[in-house]
Amino acid sequence: xxxxxxxxxxxxxxxxxxxxxxxxxxxxxxxxxxxxxxxxxxxxxxxxxxxxxxxxxxxxxxxxxxxxxxxxxxxxxxxxxxxxxxxxxxxxxxxxxxxxxxxxxxxxxxxxxxxxxxxxxxxxxxxxxxxxxxxxxxxxxxxxxxxxxxxxxxxxxxxxxxxxxxxxxxxxxxxxxxxxxxxxxxxxxxxxxxxxxxxxxxxxxxxxxxxxxxxxxxxxxxxxxxxxxxxxxxxxxxxxxxxxxxxxxxxxxxxxxxxxxxxxxxxxxxxxxxxxxxxxxxxxxxxxxxxxxxxxxxxxxxxxxxxxxxxxxxxxxxxxxxxxxxxxxxxxxxxxxxxxxxxxxxxxxxxxxxxxxxxxxxxxxxxxxxxxxxxxxxxxxxxxxxxxxxxxxxxxxxxxxxxxxxxxxxxxxxxxxxxxxxxxxxxxxxxxxxxxxxxxxxxxxxxxxxxxxxxxxxxxxxxxxxxxxxxxxxxxxxxxxxxxxxxxxxxxxxxxxxxxxxxxxxxxxxxxxxxxxxxxxxxxxxxxxxxxxxxxxxxxxxxxxxxxxxxxxxxxx
Amino acid sequence: xxxxxxxxxxxxxxxxxxxxxxxxxxxxxxxxxxxxxxxxxxxxxxxxxxxxxxxxxxxxxxxxxxxxxxxxxxxxxxxxxxxxxxxxxxxxxxxxxxxxxxxxxxxxxxxxxxxxxxxxxxxxxxxxxxxxxxx
Ligand SMILES: Cc1cc2nc3c(=O)[nH]c(=O)nc-3n(C[C@H](O)[C@H](O)[C@H](O)COP(=O)(O)OP(=O)(O)OC[C@H]3O[C@@H](n4cnc5c(N)ncnc54)[C@H](O)[C@@H]3O)c2cc1C
Ligand code: SF4
Numbered sequence: 001x002x003x004x005x006x007x008x009x010x011x012x013x014x015x016x017x018x019x020x021x022x023x024x025x026x027x028x029x030x031x032x033x034x035x036x037x038x039x040x041x042x043x044x045x046x047x048x049x050x051x052x053x054x055x056x057x058x059x060x061x062x063x064x065x066x067x068x069x070x071x072x073x074x075x076x077x078x079x080x081x082x083x084x085x086x087x088x089x090x091x092x093x094x095x096x097x098x099x100x101x102x103x104x105x106x107x108x109x110x111x112x113x114x115x116x117x118x119x120x121x122x123x124x125x126x127x128x129x130x131x132x133x134x135x136x137x138x139x140x141x142x143x144x145x146x147x148x149x150x151x152x153x154x155x156x157x158x159x160x161x162x163x164x165x166x167x168x169x170x171x172x173x174x175x176x177x178x179x180x181x182x183x184x185x186x187x188x189x190x191x192x193x194x195x196x197x198x199x200x201x202x203x204x205x206x207x208x209x210x211x212x213x214x215x216x217x218x219x220x221x222x223x224x225x226x227x228x229x230x231x232x233x234x235x236x237x238x239x240x241x242x243x244x245x246x247x248x249x250x251x252x253x254x255x256x257x258x259x260x261x262x263x264x265x266x267x268x269x270x271x272x273x274x275x276x277x278x279x280x281x282x283x284x285x286x287x288x289x290x291x292x293x294x295x296x297x298x299x300x301x302x303x304x305x306x307x308x309x310x311x312x313x314x315x316x317x318x319x320x321x322x323x324x325x326x327x328x329x330x331x332x333x334x335x336x337x338x339x340x341x342x343x344x345x346x347x348x349x350x351x352x353x354x355x356x357x358x359x360x361x362x363x364x365x366x367x368x369x370x371x372x373x374x375x376x377x378x379x380x381x382x383x384x385x386x387x388x389x390x391x392x393x394x395x396x397x398x399x400x401x402x403x404x405x406x407x408x409x410x411x412x413x414x415x416x417x418x419x420x421x422x423x424x425x426x427x428x429x430x431x432x433x434x435x436x437x438x439x440x441x442x443x444x445x446x447x448x449x450x451x452x453x454x455x456x457x458x459x460x461x462x463x464x465x466x467x468x469x470x471x472x473x474x475x476x477x478x479x480x481x482x483x484x485x486x487x488x489x490x491x492x493x494x495x496x497x498x499x500x501x502x503x504x505x506x507x508x509x510x511x512x513x514x515x516x517x518x519x520x521x522x523x524x525x526x527x528x529x530x531x532x533x534x535x536x537x538x539x540x541x542x543x544x545x546x547x548x549x550x551x552x553x554x555x556x557x
Numbered sequence: 558x559x560x561x562x563x564x565x566x567x568x569x570x571x572x573x574x575x576x577x578x579x580x581x582x583x584x585x586x587x588x589x590x591x592x593x594x595x596x597x598x599x600x601x602x603x604x605x606x607x608x609x610x611x612x613x614x615x616x617x618x619x620x621x622x623x624x625x626x627x628x629x630x631x632x633x634x635x636x637x638x639x640x641x642x643x644x645x646x647x648x649x650x651x652x653x654x655x656x657x658x659x660x661x662x663x664x665x666x667x668x669x670x671x672x673x674x675x676x677x678x679x680x681x682x683x684x685x686x687x688x689x690x691x692x
Contacts, residue, residue, distance in 0.1 A: 060657050061656075061657060061659070063644045063656060064593070064596050064640075064644060065656075065657055066640055066643070067593055067596050067597060067636070067637075067640035067641075067644070068596050068597070070636070071597055071599055081599075118686050118687075119686055119687065119688060119689040120686070120687045120689060122689065123689045123692045126689075126692040127687065127689070127692065133692075137689060137690075138689065139690070155664075159680065161679065161680055161682070161683060161684050161685050161686075162685040162686055163686055164686060164688070171664070172664050172665060173668070174664075175662045175664075175666070175668065176668060176669075176670065181669070181670070184670065184675060185675075188675050188678065191678075191682070193679060193682070193685055194679060195676075195679065196668070196670065196676070203664035204664050211664070213659040213660060213661065214659075214660040214662065215657045215658070215659060215660075216657050217657050224659075333653075337654065337657060338658070338660060339657075348685060348686075349685075351685070351686075352685070352686070352687055372643070372654070372657070373643045373652060373654060374639050374640055374643050377639065379635065379639055380632075380635060380636050380639055380640075392620065392621070392624050392631075392635075393617075396570075396571045396572070396635070397570065397571065397572075397573055397575075398573065398575045400571070400572060400639075401572075401575040401576065401578045402575075404652060405576075405652070408652055408654065409652070409653060409654070
């Protein structure tokens with residue numbers, strides 16, 4: 001049976017039907033929770049403001065790709081300007097948050113770089129004296145990481161000495177390509193760590209996922225259906241198990257009763273009608289911006305500062321991983337439009353703290369192809385060069401041809417992801433004037449890149465330049481911190497044992513509302529420096545297993 | 558000057574002939590430009606503003622002016638020019654770009670880094686993570 005038929009068969013619940021669990025958001029975290037709850041026989045409804053992806057809309061295989069994707073598949077919702085997204089007020093942030101609304105969530109546009117957090121990420125306070133330790137350890141989470149990898153269909157090579165020993169990946173690593181080999185060569189010359197990329201892209205046919213054909217357009221949707229997103233990895237199974245998914249359903253409020261327990265949610269359907277979904281348990285999986293936004297919109301007169309917010313921490317400690325990139329061009333051809341885009345090679349050489357560097361914590365680097373001619377020219381979006389020192393002529397005329405000749409097919413990009421330390425002043429609040437297409441307040445981001453991040457990025461850029469030059473780079477271009485780089489949204493409903501200092505406990509249950517859960521990266525006390533989706537899905541799985549095991553003890557309205 | 562001519566004057570300044578590369582109007586027709594605009598209807602208004610007045614002072618001065626005064630129009634006209642140019646099959650052939658092609662490979666083939674010793678060096682350098690048991 002196709003997904004479409006299953007999706008229709010599992011009809012919307014009746015008007016007053018109370019389900020066991022309602023989940024907000026059908027991205028990676030919500031999809032994991034939905035699949036496992038449905039398999040345990042629990043009735044689940046998922047409400048998602050976006051729609052099912054239409055793979056014909058992904059332009060990667062067509063000539064107009066670079067033209068269309070810079071609008072339709074732009075990761076910034078303000079640029080896409082689609083009614084399915086909510087806009088974000090970015091007037092008070094150094095970095096724009098990036099996300100996508102739909103079945104599969106923001107991973108629709110992710111690079112599919114698949115990385116676990118490292119052991120020290122869970123023990124930042126104990127080891128480095130900053131921020132907080134997590135309530136659980138790397139070892140506690142590892143079994144869930146491995147289970148999720150099998151569900152997602154990850155390809156990679158085990159044996160990386162930057163991680164404790166772990167079993168094999170489900171699929172062999174994707175071929176590296178000339179870009180990866182050149183990136184590795186620079187690291188090798190410096191005597192630094194590198195490892196073949198692990199990616200949420202199976203190298204062989206797996207369930208609904210086709211083998212990757214290295215088309216290299218992962219960040220704008222995979223036209224081959226090869227990149228693992230939960231519309232293919234999880235939803236066909238979740239629908240079969242009886243989960244119900246309602247798309248174009250925007251949740252505006254979590255409702256509670258006089259005892260302070262959640263009773264369900266109110267949402268606006270595709271026709272603009274307000275509906276209520278009653279549920280014994282509510283799970284928020286709307287990401288590090290959408291989840292605090294929803295809590296701040298909820299609570300009514302009983303909770304004027306938002307629901308589950310007696311600690312005052314809802315929305316605070318936003319972490320977005322300040323990011324720098326180094327583009328390096330070489331004389332010889334690297335076929336640098338070929339994928340996989342995510343990461344052909346990664347390095348954890350500078351991941352751990354070394355205080356002699358002048359900052360704490362560290363970074364992860366990933367080496368990727370530089371893409372098509374329009375992108376590498378650096379000429380589009382030319383508004384940015386209106387700045388006084390910028391001359392548009394530097395990017396056009398003969399310079400355009402020379403830039404493209406030097407870079408196109410001959411360059412790689414190292415992305416540098418820096419760990420972001422939590423600060424209460426970096427936060428999500430509700431915008432006073434911007435609203436979404438249903439008239440609900442948009443989130444506003446208040447965020448400054450801190451001094452530790454600035455020093456961390458500069459140190460890593462300097463090292464990266466050494467590495468690419470060691471491998472023979474003839475040109476280097478640095479971008480830091482990249483404004484359009486808030487793809488990791490973390491920390492805004494922090495987990496912890498103390499209800500005065502945290503929003504949820506280690507299982508994602510809100511201290512104030514025990515039948516309201518958060519299962520996305522909002523709960524992470526610290527951000528690590530690796531791409532977070534592997535950890536997000538593993539934590540969601542751990543929480544869901546616990547919810548299933550403890551279902552009889554769950555306090556409900 | 559007809560709108561088309563205004564556009565070609567600006568596009569040829571942005572993308573002139575250089576070495577083996579042709580100028581914009583040598584390879585792209587106005588119909589190609591219109592096709593690009595159909596893919597990006599959001600750029601139509603800015604594009605129209607950019608070519609609404611004759612570049613009497615010359616293409617460079619005109620572009621300089623819209624870059625300073627109407628960033629959206631500048632962005633629209635440059636995006637359409639560059640994307641149309643690099644979508645052109647002749648231009649793609651000249652720069653050696655087959656598009657985002659499909660590449661078959663054998664997922665079980667032994668990768669070179671396993672046989673040439675390079676990954677072996679990484680392993681030989683030993684553990685990099687900091688263990689945390691007991692913390
Ligand atoms: C361009 C880009 C590249 C990335 N690359 C990588 C990568 O290589 N590796 C990696 O690990 N991570 C990457 N990420 C991050 C990754 O996509 C996220 O970590 C992941 O998708 C988070 O999953 P989630 O389920 O918590 O949230 P999301 O995927 O953001 O899903 C949340 C869902 O909730 C829905 N929602 C929100 N509010 C409401 C509401 N009020 N009502 C109804 N529905 C709502 C949204 O529409 C959305 O579909 C990338 C992200 C972007 C944008
Ligand atoms: S590189 Fe692979 S996963 Fe990425 S878009 Fe191409 S086929 Fe899809």
